[in-house]
Amino acid sequence: LEYYREVMSSVPIGKPVWSLWVSSSYGRRTDPFKKTKAYHKGVDLAGRTGNKIKVKAKGKVTRAEYAGGYGNLVVVDHGNGFQTKYAHMNKIYVKKGQYVEYDETLGEVGTTGRSTGPHLHYEVLYMGKNVDPMPFLKAKIS
Numbered sequence: 001l002e003y004y005r006e007v008m009s010s011v012p013i014g015k016p017v018w019s020l021w022v023s024s025s026y027g028r029r030t031d032p033f034k035k036t037k038a039y040h041k042g043v044d045l046a047g048r049t050g051n052k053i054k055v056k057a058k059g060k061v062t063r064a065e066y067a068g069g070y071g072n073l074v075v076v077d078h079g080n081g082f083q084t085k086y087a088h089m090n091k092i093y094v095k096k097g098q099y100v101e102y103d104e105t106l107g108e109v110g111t112t113g114r115s116t117g118p119h120l121h122y123e124v125l126y127m128g129k130n131v132d133p134m135p136f137l138k139a140k141i142s
Contacts, residue, residue: 009102010078012056013139016086017109017120019045026132032116041130042085042123043137049090049118051109056136057082061098061106070121071113074106083128087121088112 024032024044031038059078067073072089090110094100111118124133 007080010057010080010082012084012136014056015137016056016122017045017047017051017053019047021046023119042121043133044119044121046119047109049110053086053106053120054103055100055106058101061094061096064092064094064096069114081127083125085123088115
């Protein structure tokens with residue numbers, strides 16, 4: 001039982017930010033800048049600049065920096081093959097190499113990088129491949 005608890009502590013479950021709505025889903029979409037079909041690796045959670053962004057599983061921050069189109073970006077490695085990315089942040093509160101616990105604040109919603117307005121671009125990766133974040137966002141911890 002303890003093994004399963006440890007594995008589940010690395011699965012990012014729940015919404016990382018209070019959001020007004022999902023402004024762009026995972027998968028094929030029309031790129032808002034080029035107006036051509038493109039692949040969206042995450043979901044965009046529209047919100048107000050300054051809304052706090054919370055990590056949804058414990059882990060280690062592997063990136064906390066400005067990253068071109070992603071703007072201010074934080075990447076967390078949760079272990080057991082899971083990683084999450086948080087992009088377009090207004091402010092970053094964590095540093096590379098820092099360990100974070102479930103629900104710890106990583107930073108604030110913003111509109112840095114290649115962004116059309118304040119939102120959190122959120123990605124979930126498993127074994128290095130992007131997966132649809134929606135099942136993780138909708139899951140609840142009992």
